[in-house]
Amino acid sequence: MxxxxxxxxxxxxxxxxxxxxxxxxxxxxxxxxxxxxxxxxxxxxxxxxxxxxxxxxxxxxxxxxxxxxxxxxxxxxxxxxxxxxxxxxxxxxxxxxxxxxxxxxxxxxxxxxxxxxxxxxxxxxxxxxxxxxxxxxxxxxxxxxxxxxxxxxxxxxxxxxxxxxxxxxxxxxxxxxxxxxxxxxxxxxxxxxxxxxxxxxxxWFAPDELPRDDPATWRVSLPALGFTVTEDIIQAELEKLDPGEFDRAYLNRTRKATPPPDPNVPKATWPGLVDRESKANTDVALALDVAQDRKTASIAAACRRPDGRIHLEVIAHRPGTDWVVPAMARLHRLWSPVAVAVASSGAPAASLIDDLVAAGIDVPKDRAKPERGDLAVMRSGDVMEACGQLADAMNQGTVRHLDQVPLTAAVNGARTRRVGDAWTLDRTNSLADISPLAAATFARWALVIRGPHVLEDYDIADSFA
The missing domain is CATH 3.40.50.300 (P-loop containing nucleotide triphosphate hydrolases)
Structure with missing residues (x-):
């Protein structure tokens, strides 16, 4: 050469x-x-x-x-x-x-x-x-x-x-x-x-979770950076090119067609709801969800902050499903959550309900009088209610999150389908693994619905502040 x-x-x-x-x-x-x-x-x-x-x-x-x-x-x-x-x-x-x-x-x-x-x-x-x-x-x-x-x-x-x-x-x-x-x-x-x-x-490529405007990302994907290419030149290309074309040319990512935005998921509000200092407190609701192909699963938490807003956080997002029940049982012992939510009615995670019960997370004997830590098994109507509630909360600014990559990716890639005059998250047509978003949605629902029953100082009005 x-x-x-x-x-x-x-x-x-x-x-x-x-x-x-x-x-x-x-x-x-x-x-x-x-x-x-x-x-x-x-x-x-x-x-x-x-x-x-x-x-x-x-x-x-x-x-x-x-x-x-x-x-x-x-x-x-x-x-x-x-x-x-x-x-x-x-x-x-x-x-x-x-x-x-x-x-x-x-x-x-x-x-x-x-x-x-x-x-x-x-x-x-x-x-x-x-x-x-x-x-x-x-x-x-x-x-x-x-x-x-x-x-x-x-x-x-x-x-x-x-x-x-x-x-x-x-x-x-x-x-x-x-x-x-x-x-x-x-x-x-x-x-x-x-x-x-x-x-x-x-x-040489930059994984999707790395920000395209960070020079550290360029150093991952551009092996000639510092030899025949400078950061100033790449910055100029970033300012000039369409983001998708920049990703393809300089981050070596596959350029994907940009679908029309889903009308039901207000993802444009998501960046404004970031609060990296937000923390979970002792009164949390937990939820789990499993991807349609069962290759991944997620556990999320929701809790009410002192200012009345609800903190959303993905606790775990991992391959497979064998880890979910042991992890949830351990979290249940450590945190004594308000509730543990899981969708039934044909949802992928419904197969784990019996194992959760066997692990000591009980179904309430009286649905109208649940106890702290009981399972909240969500029917189809509950899931649709939870989806609408989270969309309203995002539009009203009453939730906060940490900008975690799995959750943000799920929000950006989520698609919905109509059920009568309502809608629900669509695992089949979504552009990303939406189990983190589904788990966070269900955790928030469990907090709002079960909170008044098990928390003496719970004021449901705070959830809509």
Missing amino acids: QRLGYTPMPWQRYVWDVALEVNPATGILAYRDVGLSVPRQQGKTQGLLAVKVHRAAAWRRQRIVYAAQTRTMARERWEDEFWVTIEASRLARRFVARKANGHEAIIHRNTRSKIGITSNTERAGHGPPLDLGVMDEYFAHEDDRLEQAFSPAMLTRPMAQLWWASAGGTEKSVPLNKKRQQGRAMIEELWRTGIHPRSAYFE
């Missing part, structure tokens, strides 16, 4: 050091497939060119093929970037370019290895065996046709490698999104088992 005229950045060295490892037991490359997901303008193109030039110079008669969004764009990059860079570098005398349309190749004079291009079609890569395939700008690929064309051409080449590289795409970037999901799962499996796969995956 230095001979091409570039100074390698640490992140590029890291990718090469891993992706080009040789297995000492076999003498061949350790990784047959390499994935690289990195934001725009971080040096991806120069890094990929170095890989291709290295391959052409290191082994004889290698067939190297590059593909981009289309053949036209691949040709443009091949001629205007790849060959121009080589021609102006210290390596110029070692290569010659053949520019005939359909037969483009940058040829190493000694090894006779060729760097060519191809179109993004099912026939790409057909012909002689392929040693190195590079699928660039993978966000623009509509399906797996290119990989399905490249892979068979590599079967007889023991040192073959297939690279894909891209910045973040959109929801329509199905192949890229699948690759990123598989790559993350592969890394987690590697950490869990210690067994290295035959694929290497590299990704």
Whole structure:
């Protein structure tokens, strides 16, 4: 890369050091497939060119093929970037370019290895065996046709490698999104088992919970920051670009279509209800909820503050459901809550009611005379009432929260459905896991409804101050 005229950045060295490892037991490359997901303008193109030039110079008669969004764009990059860079570098005398349309190749004079291009079609890569395939700008690929064309051409080449590289795409970037999901799962499996796969995956991105306007977030996602990119430039891009496009280009997030706002959830009021100094007191109501796919569950608390406003807080938001009943039983012993609310009537959390009772959280013998700490099993009408109450409280400013990521994400992604003339939270169509919001909604309802029965000093008027 230095001979091409570039100074390698640490992140590029890291990718090469891993992706080009040789297995000492076999003498061949350790990784047959390499994935690289990195934001725009971080040096991806120069890094990929170095890989291709290295391959052409290191082994004889290698067939190297590059593909981009289309053949036209691949040709443009091949001629205007790849060959121009080589021609102006210290390596110029070692290569010659053949520019005939359909037969483009940058040829190493000694090894006779060729760097060519191809179109993004099912026939790409057909012909002689392929040693190195590079699928660039993978966000623009509509399906797996290119990989399905490249892979068979590599079967007889023991040192073959297939690279894909891209910045973040959109929801329509199905192949890229699948690759990123598989790559993350592969890394987690590697950490869990210690067994290295035959694929290497590299990704720099900012998780959704990190604020886009924080330089600390940029340092997470932009490996070239401080080398070829400055914070001032990124700040200028932030001020200029649409937030979704900024996230895609510089935080390497998948750009999602922005749906119309739900008319029933007043999420615009949510930021104004933040109070990071707000704290729970001893008279709390607890509630739990389970996501529709049962992959996550939440426990939330609600309590009345001295100023009459209601404090909402997510106590726990974790994967699975096996932890919920033991956690709720422990909280029940520690806090002696006003009530423990859980929705029935077909709600996912209804399956935990019997276990809660077995753990010592009783259903009131007389629904009209509950005792402190009893279960508040919510019927459909109770759930609709709770949803409407929270929406009113948000509009009236009578609740406060800590701006916890799971709860704020649930508010922003919540969708509702009509039930007669009322509405309820819709787990199926919501854009995020809404179990934190449902739990907070139910906890507030339990406080307002059960409070007058079990708290001697409870003034229900304070809930609507």
